[in-house]
Every structure is written in structure tokens, then in C-alpha cells.
Amino acid sequence: MTHLLILGGTTEANALAKAVAEQGVSATYSYAGRVDNPRPQPLPVRVGGFGGAQGLAQYLWDHAITHVIDATHPFAAQMSRNAIAACRDTGLPLAALTRPAWTAQDGDRWQHVPDIGGAVAALSGLAQRVFLAVGRMHLEDFAAQPQHHYLLRLVDEPGELPLPNCDVVVSRGPFTEADDRALMQRHDIELVVSKNAGGSGARAKLDAARALGLPVLMIDRPILPQRHELTSVTQVLDWLAHSGVNLGV
Ligand SMILES: NC(=O)c1ccc[n+]([C@@H]2O[C@H](COP(=O)([O-])OP(=O)(O)OC[C@H]3O[C@@H](n4cnc5c(N)ncnc54)[C@H](OP(=O)(O)O)[C@@H]3O)[C@@H](O)[C@H]2O)c1
Numbered sequence: 001m002t003h004l005l006i007l008g009g010t011t012e013a014n015a016l017a018k019a020v021a022e023q024g025v026s027a028t029y030s031y032a033g034r035v036d037n038p039r040p041q042p043l044p045v046r047v048g049g050f051g052g053a054q055g056l057a058q059y060l061w062d063h064a065i066t067h068v069i070d071a072t073h074p075f076a077a078q079m080s081r082n083a084i085a086a087c088r089d090t091g092l093p094l095a096a097l098t099r100p101a102w103t104a105q106d107g108d109r110w111q112h113v114p115d116i117g118g119a120v121a122a123l124s125g126l127a128q129r130v131f132l133a134v135g136r137m138h139l140e141d142f143a144a145q146p147q148h149h150y151l152l153r154l155v156d157e158p159g160e161l162p163l164p165n166c167d168v169v170v171s172r173g174p175f176t177e178a179d180d181r182a183l184m185q186r187h188d189i190e191l192v193v194s195k196n197a198g199g200s201g202a203r204a205k206l207d208a209a210r211a212l213g214l215p216v217l218m219i220d221r222p223i224l225p226q227r228h229e230l231t232s233v234t235q236v237l238d239w240l241a242h243s244g245v246n247l248g249v
Contacts (some may be wrong), residue, residue, distance in 0.1 A: 002026055005065045006043070007079060009034070011174075011201050012097050013071035014042070017041045019081050019233045023247045025240070028063070034137075036156045053085035060090050067243060068229075069236060071097040075195050077222035079248035084225050095228045095239050098199040102206060109215040116141050119193055119219050123148060124210055128190045131183075132166075133205055134219070135195075139163060151187045180208035184190070193217045 004020060004027035006013055013029070020027045021042035031038045033047040050056040060068065070083045079095065087094035088163055104110045111151050113119045118140045123130070123145040132142060132150045136158060143162040150166040152158075157170050167187060184192070184205075185191065192209045194202075196218055230236050 001066070002062055002066050003028070004240075004245075005030060005060065005063070005068045007051060007068070007070045007072045007083060008041075009038075010073050011199065011232060012069055012099060014039060014041065015200045016069065016097055016233050016236055017043050018180075019237060023237065025245060025247060028065075032076075048084070050086075053082040053089070056082050056086035057089050060086060060092055067240065067245065068092055068094045069097055071095065074098065074101070074221050077224060080224050080227075082191060084227055091217060093228075093243055095230050097233070098229050098231055098234055100231065101196045101198045101201060102218075104218075105210065105223055107210045107211070107213075108206070110218045111215065112216060112218050113204060115218050115222070119217050120144050122217055123193075127140055129188050130190045131187070131205065132179070133192060133194050133202070151183075175204040175213065177204045177207040180204040181211055184208055184214065189214060191215050191217065193219070196217045196221050 002025060004025060006017055006027055006029045008014070008017065008029050009031055017029050027043050027044045028066060029041045029043045029070055031045060031047045032049065050059045060246045068083055068087050070080050072079045083094055111122065113122050120141050127147040127149065130148045130150050132152055136154050140162045146164050149163065150163050150171070152166055155172050158168060169183065192205055192214055194205060194216055206216060228240060
């Protein structure tokens, strides 16, 4: 009997969950448990880590999973590596639902850095007003550059923050270019720090930065081992159909 595991936490995973539910395919949606009120899904949901690649392999076995779809964020590299290892060890088919990286357009002023550490290093220097749009997970790293005034946009109300000088906006998005332009103007932003997440939901800040002529520190994606990558829900459904999954009830 088919039973999919969707590794989620993204807009793409949510769209896939909806399509899979509509096709009547049995599946479980997995959240890491990072946000307080994750979006409800039309599928059974489980929350929390599996305990590394081995823990995931055990979960796949215990729950008779037949296919794994890694629809996590491009920066959720540990989860993606674990999925590759666990599917290799269990022999289960794995597909990744990904989104193309953003590429610079005319008028963009991007400085590329390879990772969070590179972004922190690039921020050494005089104090600036920085829109630090990297989520909550890596804020401690930026405590090494406390001279800046940071604008943070977070999904949940944060507890104590490791940055001495910051304003926080709590919002889930998606965001529009006009709203992000107004936000950056209101906060006199001089520099934007962004992960190269790709997709449309978080792109507005880059369009706004271009419109305002602001530089962007662009954190490039982590490099993952080779895996079967698909870029749309339709492609995933086709892949499932070709793997013998009966779609449509
Ligand atoms: N990184 C981002 O910028 C970002 C942005 C938006 C959304 N997200 C979403 O937030 C979640 C966590 O991202 P991350 O960057 O912290 O991941 P990560 O660093 O790759 O993962 C760290 C650990 O968290 C657990 N985990 C991650 N995703 C999981 C999932 N979907 N289901 C169950 N356990 C999961 C795993 O724990 P075990 O080893 O114990 O299994 C994993 O080893 C993911 O679902 C991702 O799609 C991330």
C-alpha cells in the first residue's frame, strides 16, 4: 500500500499536500516544529525531528512509507542530507520538490556570500541599518556584528534576542514589493541580507531593494549531494504515477 512522507514547512510542500489529498493518496506531512502555529494540512501531520538519518530510516520502516518527497526549504540542508541517506539505506524512492534559485537582474546590487558565516564576516565595518531577512535560526551568529541596527521579520513573536539594536516585525508573508519598499523606507534601511531561497513568497524584498537602489548581501544555497529534483507539483504527481502510485479516486 502506498504511503508518502512529505517533508514540509514550505509553500511548495503545502501545495503538494493539497494535490496529494485531492488525489486520495495516503500520505503524512512532516513539520520540524519550528513555528508556534504551523498551517493546518489536508493530510495527517507529524511534528518534530526523526533523530538523524538513522532515526528517519527507522521511521520510514516503522510507518511502512513507500515514497519520500523532500519539499523542505533549500536551506534545510541537514534534513535534505538525512533524507538522501535514509532513502539510500532503505532503498526507498526519493524526490525533492525544489524551486529555482533567484538570479540577479539589471539594477540589482548583490554581493554573494557562501553561507551565514560569510554574511557575518561581510558585515564587519561601520554601523548600518540592516534588514536581516534570514529568519530566527541564525540570529546568534550576527551578534558578532552588534554595531548595526537590525530590522528583523519573524514568523513568531521572538523571546529575548541576541542583537542589542533591533526592530522586529512579526509577519508570515507572502509579501508585496510595495509593502517591502515602504517597510525599508520607514526603517531607513541601507543594506538587505537575504538567503537565496527562490520562489515568489519572499522575493518582494529583493524587488524592493532594486527599486530603492539598495545593496543586498545574498547568501548562496548550501550544496547538496545529487538527488532526483523536481520543480512543480505536477512533476511530483507524474513521478508518483510513473512509480506505480494510483492517482485519482
Ligand atoms: N532554513 C530556512 O531558511 C527555512 C525557511 C523556511 C522554512 N523552513 C522549514 O523549517 C524546517 C526546519 O528547517 P531547518 O533549516 O532548521 O532544517 P535543517 O537545519 O536542515 O534541519 C535540522 C533538523 O531539524 C529536523 N527537521 C528539519 N525539517 C524537518 C521536517 N520537515 N520534519 C521533521 N524534522 C525536520 C531534523 O531533525 P532530525 O535530525 O532529528 O530528524 C533535521 O536534522 C524545515 O521544515 C524547512 O522546510 C526552513
